[in-house]
Amino acid sequence: MTLSDELGAVVRAYLADRPDATWQAFARDVGVAGLLVPERYGGAGCGPREAAAVAEELGRALSPHPFLQSAVMAVGALMADGDGAARARLLPELASGAATATVVLPGDGDLLLEGDLLLEGDRLSGAVPYALEGEVVLAYAGGHLVEAVPTRRAAYPTVDETRPLVRLAFDRAPVRLLGPGTSWARVRDLGIAALAAEQTGGAARCLEMATEYARSRRQFGRPIGSFQAIKHKLADVLLLVESARSAAHAAAHAAAHAAAESAESAESAAEPAAEPDVFAAVAGSYCAEAYLTAAGENIQVHGGIGVTWEHPAHRYLKRAASDAQLLGPPQAHRARLAPHVFGEA
Structure with missing residues (x-):
């Protein structure tokens, strides 16, 4: 059993035993907040593979914990673009869970987690319509990574209550310049890899729920799982879940390899160069649609009970729908892949 497998088993047991535990x-x-934080800052010093194992279990449980934004993307941003002072000040707080953080990315309209921000000297202006919840706000603006306190912060109502979003506004808010903002795409791809693992976990849980129900629900004197139509549905979802897991693992592996290359590790010299943007785009496209399909088929297999508020099936469908937009919809990820498939022309 690998470290990732062991970590996933620990997280699953913990979430089952303490579903209402605070961050x-x-x-x-469990130490998940500092999973990607180097040991010298109080973390575990693990990598994207281990983060993917945790994310898969959090997605399976529909956990509201801020692992994606705080433990993955914020830590990733500080490690990629933060200077030594910023890391020393913020990473120990994030690693201990004493503080949470969120990241606002630049973009071209495909991401929810982006803002129209203007950096003038040490003042930040603009708005972020949708951001993941976090106490510390890190933003990529004006070619820099900055820390800013929003002038206004308001909860954004959403059908998916398991993934809280907020609106942020900055009115010439003073900022701390943390470092150059050159690695935001790497931070985005790290987030996509973790999100894809979450989506895989959610899809796998939908398959488990549908299979359990198909075994126990009886019609015409036999389990509905014995009917060919149900068998085909479940077999199709199984293929989607296993393929999504492969895509998510490949994205995490590519992210880990990219991090190793940037640190000039010995491992990178022994392995072929990976393209984290390609693997992230594949995972972002495939895992989002696999989760949507699995959540929808789970409701179909459950029939009438599946569309009631009492059954959790609708919560997985809502999470699948919101996740499919969070770091770019599937079509945006495929657009990123197009030049690799068809060439620049």
């Missing part, structure tokens, strides 16, 4: 308790008991 601070989760960070203290």
Whole structure:
């Protein structure tokens, strides 16, 4: 059993035993908040593969914990673009769970987590319509990574209550310049890899729920799972889940390899160069659609009970729908892949 497998098993057991645990308790008991934080800053010094294992279990449980934005993207941004002072000040707080952070990315309209921000000297203006919830706001603006306190912060109502979003506004808010903002695409791809793992976990749980129901629900004197139509549905979803897991693992592996290359590790010299943007785009496209399909088929297999508020099936469908937009819809990821498939022309 690998470290990732062991970590996933620990997280699954913890979430089953303490589903209402706070982020601070989760960070203290399991150490997930500091998973990607180097040991010198109080973290575990693990990599994207281990983060993917945790993310898959969080997605399976529909956990509201801020792992994606704080433990993955914020830590990734500070490690990629933050200077030594910023890392020393922020990473220990994030690693202990004492603080959470969110990241606002630049973009071209495909990401929810982006803003129309203008950096003038040490003042930030503009708005972020949708951002993941986090106490510390890190933003890529004006070619820099900055830390800013929003002038206004308001909860954004959404059908998916398991993934809280907020609106942020900055009115010439003072900022701390943390470092150059040159690695935002790497931070985005790291987030996509973790999100893809979450989506895989959610899709796998939908398959489990549908299979359990198909075994126990009886019609015409036999389990509905014995009917060919149900068998085909479940077989198709199984193929989607296993393919999504492969895509998510490949994205995490590519992200880990890219991090190793940037640190000039010995491992990178022994392996062929990976393209994290390509693997992230494949995972972002495939895993989002696999989760949507799995969540929809779970409701179909459950029939009438599947569309009631009492059954959790609708919560997975809502998470699947919101996740499919969070770091870019599937079509945006395929557009990123097009030049690699068809050439620049």
